[in-house]
Amino acid sequence: MTAVPDITAGINLLLCIVIFVLGYLMYRRQEKISALLISIAFGLFGLSHFSVVTGISFPEVTFILLRISGYVLVVAALWLMLSE
Numbered sequence: 896m897t898a899v900p901d902i903t904a905g906i907n908l909l910l911c912i913v914i915f916v917l918g919y920l921m922y923r924r925q926e927k928i929s930a931l932l933i934s935i936a937f938g939l940f941g942l943s944h945f946s947v948v949t950g951i952s953f954p955e956v957t958f959i960l961l962r963i964s965g966y967v968l969v970v971a972a973l974w975l976m977l978s979e
Contacts (some may be wrong), residue, residue, distance in 0.1 A: 914934070918930045918934025922934060933968070
C-alpha cells in the first residue's frame with residue numbers, strides 16, 4: 896500500500912499529537928489520571944491516522960481495535976472526572 900496524500904488524515908494526526916502532548920503535560924503538572932487516559936486515547940487515534948498517512952497497511956481489525964480502545968479510554972477518563 897502506498898502513501899496517499901490525505902489532508903484530512905494529516906490534520907487529524909497533527910491534532911492527535913497536540914492533544915497527546917497536552918494531556919501528558921497536564922498529567923505531569925496536576926497528576927490527573929484522566930488527563931493521562933485521554934492522552935493515551937488520542938495517541939491510539941494518532942496511530943490509526945499515521946498508518947493512513949504513511950500508507951502502512953494493517954488488518955482492518957487493527958484499526959477497529961485501536962479506535963475502540965481509544966473510545967473506551969476516553970469514556971473511562973470522563974467517568975473518573977464525573978466521580979471526582
